[in-house]
Structures are given as C-alpha cells and as structure tokens.
Amino acid sequence: MNWEQIRNDFPVAKNTVYFQSAGMSPLPNQVLGSIIKAYTKLNQFGDIHFMEDLIETERLRGVLASMINTEADNINILPNNSFAMSLLALSFKETISTPFNIVSMLDEFPSNTVPYEYKGIKMKYVLPNNSRFSVEDIMATVDENTVAVVTSYVQFSTGFRQDLKKLGILLKQKNILFIVNATQGFPLFKLDVKECNIDVMTCSIHKWGFIGHTGTIFYTSPEFREKFASPIAGWLSIDTGKELIHAGKNEPFSMHSSARRYITGTYNLQTLMGLKTAMDYLNNVGFENITLRLVELGDYLINKLNQAQIQIISPVDNVNERSAIISITLGSELNSRVVSFLETKNIFTSIRSGVIRIAFNIFNNFEDIDKLVDVLSEYKKTN
Numbered sequence: 001m002n003w004e005q006i007r008n009d010f011p012v013a014k015n016t017v018y019f020q021s022a023g024m025s026p027l028p029n030q031v032l033g034s035i036i037k038a039y040t041k042l043n044q045f046g047d048i049h050f051m052e053d054l055i056e057t058e059r060l061r062g063v064l065a066s067m068i069n070t071e072a073d074n075i076n077i078l079p080n081n082s083f084a085m086s087l088l089a090l091s092f093k094e095t096i097s098t099p100f101n102i103v104s105m106l107d108e109f110p111s112n113t114v115p116y117e118y119k120g121i122k123m124k125y126v127l128p129n130n131s132r133f134s135v136e137d138i139m140a141t142v143d144e145n146t147v148a149v150v151t152s153y154v155q156f157s158t159g160f161r162q163d164l165k166k167l168g169i170l171l172k173q174k175n176i177l178f179i180v181n182a183t184q185g186f187p188l189f190k191l192d193v194k195e196c197n198i199d200v201m202t203c204s205i206h207k208w209g210f211i212g213h214t215g216t217i218f219y220t221s222p223e224f225r226e227k228f229a230s231p232i233a234g235w236l237s238i239d240t241g242k243e244l245i246h247a248g249k250n251e252p253f254s255m256h257s258s259a260r261r262y263i264t265g266t267y268n269l270q271t272l273m274g275l276k277t278a279m280d281y282l283n284n285v286g287f288e289n290i291t292l293r294l295v296e297l298g299d300y301l302i303n304k305l306n307q308a309q310i311q312i313i314s315p316v317d318n319v320n321e322r323s324a325i326i327s328i329t330l331g332s333e334l335n336s337r338v339v340s341f342l343e344t345k346n347i348f349t350s351i352r353s354g355v356i357r358i359a360f361n362i363f364n365n366f367e368d369i370d371k372l373v374d375v376l377s378e379y380k381k382t383n
C-alpha cells in the first residue's frame with residue numbers, strides 16, 4: 001500500500017498536522033470532485049436527473065450493506081445519531097407496556113443516552129474500569145427488565161473498542177436487543193452485524209467516512225422492524241406499489257417492510273453521491289490494509305508517548321481494544337492549554353472529557369506523530 005499516495009489525496013495533510021478526525025475527517029480530493037459534479041449537474045440541469053441520482057444512491061445502500069454483511073433492504077440514512085436513537089426511544093415507548101430499562105455505558109457520547117432519558121426511559125449505566133467496559137460488567141448490569149444494551153463500538157473520549165462479537169452472543173442468549181453506535185469505529189474498523197448479532201446499528205458518517213456532515217447510516221434487522229413499528233412516517237415511507245406518490249386522504253396505506261419505511265421524505269442526494277464515492281475510496285484501500293496501518297501508527301504513537309513519559313489514558317494493552325483514538329493527559333489543569341499551544345504550532349487535537357484526544361487517520365504519517373510528540377515534550381519540560 002502506498003500511504004504517501006493516499007496522503008496526497010488529502011490537502012489537509014499539507015496544510016496542517018491533523019489529529020482531529022474523531023471530530024470530523026476531511027474530504028479526499030476524489031469525494032470533493034464527486035460532490036462538485038453532483039451540484040454542477042443540479043446547477044446546469046435542475047431536477048432533470050433526479051431519478052438517475054435516486055438510482056445511484058440506491059446503489060449506495062447496497063455498498064453500505066455489503067460493508068457490514070447485510071442486505072440493502074436493511075439500510076437507510078437518517079439525519080444523525082441523536083435522531084436515530086430518538087426514533088428507537090419512541091418505538092420502545094409505543095410498543096412496550098411493562099416496566100423496562102436500557103443498559104448503557106457511563107462514558108457514552110450523549111446522543112446515545114439523552115434521547116432515552118428525555119422519554120423517561122430508565123437507564124442503567126455501567127461504570128468504566130480503567131476506561132474499559134468489560135463484557136462481564138455489562139452482563140452483570142442487565143436484569144430481567146432490560147430491553148436493550150446501547151453501546152458505542154468505540155468510546156468517543158478514550159477510544160476503547162468494544163468486543164461486539166462476544167457481547168452480541170451473550171445478549172442474544174438473553175433475548176436482549178443489541179444497539180450499537182459505530183460512529184467512532186466504522187468504516188475504518190470492520191463491523192459485521194450478523195456475526196455480532198446486532199439488532200440496530202447507527203454510524204454518524206462525518207467522523208470517519210470522509211464525507212462531512214451527511215447523516216447516520218441506520219441498520220435495522222428485519223426481526224427488529226417486525227417487532228417495532230416505525231413511530232414516524234412520511235410520504236416515502238409508504239409502499240405505494242407502482243405509484244411514486246400516495247395521494248389518498250383518509251385511505252389506509254401500508255408502510256414499507258424494508259428500512260425504506262424510515263426514509264420519510266426527500267434528502268440531499270448530492271452529498272449521498274459523495275458518500276458513495278467515499279465508500280468506494282475506502283473499499284479500494286480495503287479494511288485489512290486500513291486496520292494494519294492504524295495499528296502501525298498507533299504502535300508508533302504509543303512508543304513515542306512512552307519514551308516522552310506522557311501519560312496515556314486510553315486502554316492500549318490489548319490491540320483488539322484499540323482504535324484510531326488515543327487520549328493522553330499532561331494534568332487536568334494543563335490539558336486545554338496544551339491543545340491551544342499545539343494549535344499555535346499548526347497541530348490539531350481536541351479536548352474531550354478533560355483529556356487530550358489524538359485521532360489519527362490513514363493520511364497521517366510517522367512525521368506527523370514526531371511533530372506532535374516533540375511539541376508535547378517541549379511543553380511538558382517548560383511547564
């Protein structure tokens with residue numbers, strides 16, 4: 001794999017030392033080109049190509065489906081993870097009449113938890129142990145009233161990557177729904193919804209999908225959709241047969257049995273065409289290559305941090321629990337100042353939960369890491 005060639009696709013790597021991909025990854029040139037092309041078509045020809053574009057974005061559902069080992073009928077795009085979780089919260093409230101709870105992790109990004117708390121659903125939170133959430137602790141927290149476990153694939157502030165396969169098998173045995181927010185893990189790390197027994201998966205694609213704010217990939221299993229009716233509907237949710245538009249009023253209609261039921265209305269086809277190009281780009285690089293590269297960059301960063309005696313917060317001992325996020329601390333009162341100091345050197349990290357989050361990507365190289373750790377060491381010595 002020629003990683004320098006990949007780096008050339010990302011002008012951000014020339015302009016800055018960028019470790020902020022867990023906030024949002026930049027676009028590679030190819031994706032920008034595809035979005036410009038889509039908007040140029042709109043500029044030059046208006047709505048004339050709408051149906052063609054719709055078909056092209058239908059193909060996108062197939063591409064996304066194959067990346068997580070499912071079928072296109074189980075995939076949809078929703079506005080964001082908060083919306084996806086809100087939809088689930090409404091489904092549970094409408095369908096379940098007996099007392100129930102949801103188990104989640106204390107470190108979760110709030111878009112995983114606020115929607116349930118807002119609807120008055122009882123939440124039980126698993127406490128972290130050295131920033132890890134062990135499968136054993138999660139299983140010890142579920143009880144006979146637990147309807148679902150909601151977890152991130154990768155925790156946003158520490159980068160801890162959950163063993164989804166092990167957890168999914170145990171939840172299936174107890175008939176508990178498995179809801180995974182893959183935002184900080186996918187599409188850089190492999191995810192197989194079948195193998196992991198995942199019932200619902202959401203993934204806000206602006207983090208690692210090389211497309212900017214476009215929405216969240218929303219996977220639901222057919223069994224989930226059969227059990228939980230959609231709590232929302234729009235004109236595109238309706239199965240009209242051959243007609244495009246359901247024009248009837250006060251006439252019965254049926255919803256799509258597929259994940260199309262959640263589409264509701266029109267959405268931005270231009271960015272979705274960019275998303276298709278971004279997924280093609282990542283698939284061309286390949287999951288295996290990407291994982292190997294991230295492990296290589298992670299190993300290098302961990303070594304450099306250890307040499308500089310900088311404290312790592314993320315659990316990094318087990319490579320299978322690592323991700324593209326490694327968080328560090330130079331002391332709680334110093335961390336924000338360190339991030340600002342790094343910015344004066346054109347190096348971009350971020351503060352999350354009081355620690356410094358370093359999010360590295362396939363366009364980063366060893367030199368970027370050297371520059372980062374050199375400045376951190378210099379700061380540490382002088383403060």
Ligand SMILES: Cc1ncc(COP(=O)(O)O)c(C=O)c1O
Nearest residue numbers: 080081082109111156183184204
């Ligand atoms: C794990 C995780 N999920 C979701 C989000 C974003 O949520 P939403 O899509 O609701 O904006 C973030 C960060 O913004 C995140 O780190």
